[in-house]
Amino acid sequence: MTDNNKPVTAAMIIIGNEVLSGRTQDKNLAFVAKMLGEIGVDMQEARVIPDELDIVVATVNDMRARYDYIFTSGGIGPTHDDITADCIAAAFGVKLEKHPLAMQALQAHYDAQEAEFNEARQRMARIPEGASLIENPVSTAPGFKIGNVHVMAGVPKIMQAMMENILPTLKGGEKLSSVTITSNIPEGSIAAEMGGLQEKFPEVNIGLYPFYSPEGAGVSVVARGRDTAQLAEVEAAVKAHLADIGAQIVERPASIAAT
C-alpha cells in the first residue's frame, strides 16, 4: 500500500499492428500482470494499439497520469516501423538521443558477431533524454524507463528478461492472496449461493470461472483479497456449500489451465 492506503496500480500498453491483426498472439500482458500481482501491484487496464505516433502519444499521456506504473511492449527494434522510442520522447516533450552506454553495448554486441553496427541498428540506441536504461541480456538492445513509464521489447523472452530487471525497482503494495476451489459441477448450480457470499464479504473478490476440457467440465471459484482471515472464511464457506450439495472438489484439469 502507498501512504494514503490506496493499492499500487499499473496499466499496460501493447504496441503493434501484428497483435491487432491477429498475426501475433500477445503473451506479455499475462506475464507482466502475474509478476506484478506477486508484489502487490494491480494491473487495472491494458490497451492494444497500432504503431501510429499520434495514437501512441495520446495513449501514453492519458494512461501515465492515471496509474502508478505503465508498461509498454513492442516497437523498439531497428526497423522503420519501430517508432515507440520516438513516441515516448514526444509524449514527454524531450529529445531522442543516441545513448552513449547503449551505443557502446550494441557496438560490442555486433563486433562480437562480426556484424555491421549499421544505422538501422543504431536506431536501437536512441533513448529519450533523461530516461534510464533497462538491460536486455538476450539481444543487448535496451529498454528504458522515463517517469513512471517502462518501455520494453515485444518479443516475449526479451520482455520477460527486462521485467526481471525492472521488478526490484518497483514499489509493491500489500499483496493480494487468493484461494481457488474447483469442482466438476456447472457454474449455474452454485451461482446464487456464491452471489450471496460475495455480498457477505464485500472486501473479498469472488469470481467464478467455468471451464470445458477433454477431462470434463466444471467451475473454479477464485477468491482474492488482502485479508487472509476473511479469505479463509470464504474458502470454508465455499467448501461447506459444495459438501452440502454433494459436489466433489477436484484438481483443475491441466489442459485448460492456460485458457
Added chain:
Amino acid sequence: MTDNNKPVTAAMIIIGNEVLSGRTQDKNLAFVAKMLGEIGVDMQEARVIPDELDIVVATVNDMRARYDYIFTSGGIGPTHDDITADCIAAAFGVKLEKHPLAMQALQAHYDAQEAEFNEARQRMARIPEGASLIENPVSTAPGFKIGNVHVMAGVPKIMQAMMENILPTLKGGEKLSSVTITSNIPEGSIAAEMGGLQEKFPEVNIGLYPFYSPEGAGVSVVARGRDTAQLAEVEAAVKAHLADIGAQIVERPASIAAT
C-alpha cells in the same frame, strides 16, 4: 469499403478481472481480428478492462462512437460477477429484460439435462431491450447485438461459435492482401533497405517481425495492402534484395508461428 471509401473499422473490449490479473490468457482478440481481416474489416484497437460497471459503460460508449463495429467478450454467464448485460443496457440507456426466446431455449436446455433452470441461470436470458440474439450452439445462453455492439461470451469455444454466427451479418470492406517473406538473417541487416521500400510504397504496410526459435532465428517481412499489383512489386523487391545480399528464403519455423 464503405461508400465514402474509408476502411471498415472494428475494436474489441475484453471484459474480465481474470484476464487483467494474468490468470487467464486471452485468445479471443487474435481469433476475432483474423476472422474480420478475412472480410476486410480492420481491428484498430483493443482494451482489456475489469468487471466494473462505470468502466464498462464509459468504454463502450467511447468506442462505439469511434468504430464501425464493436465486439466484447466476457461477463455474460450466470454469476454475480457477470455484469456485461447490465453494463450494455446502461450504456444504451435501455431496460434489461428476460428475453422470451432466450428463456425458452434455456428452459429446454436445462430440462434436457434434468437440471434446475434457477434464478442464476435465468440471468443469462436478460437482454437489453431492442437487442437481437446471437446464437450459442455450445451452451445455449445467447450473446446479443445492440446498435453496432456485439456482446459475446469469454470462453473461447463459445465466443468462436458466436463469431461464426455474426460474420455473415457484417458488411466487410475491401480485403487486405498480404505476402510474407521469411529469411534466416537478423532483422537489423535489412532494416534500412526495408525502410526505403516503405517510403517508396506508402500505401503498402511493410512490417518486420524478428523471431527466435529452436530451429534458428530470423525475420519475416510482412507486406499488407489493398492493391495486389503494388504488393507484387514489394514482394519482388524484397526477394531481389535478399538475393543481392546472399540471404536464403526459408519457411517460418512452426514453433514460433503463434508467438
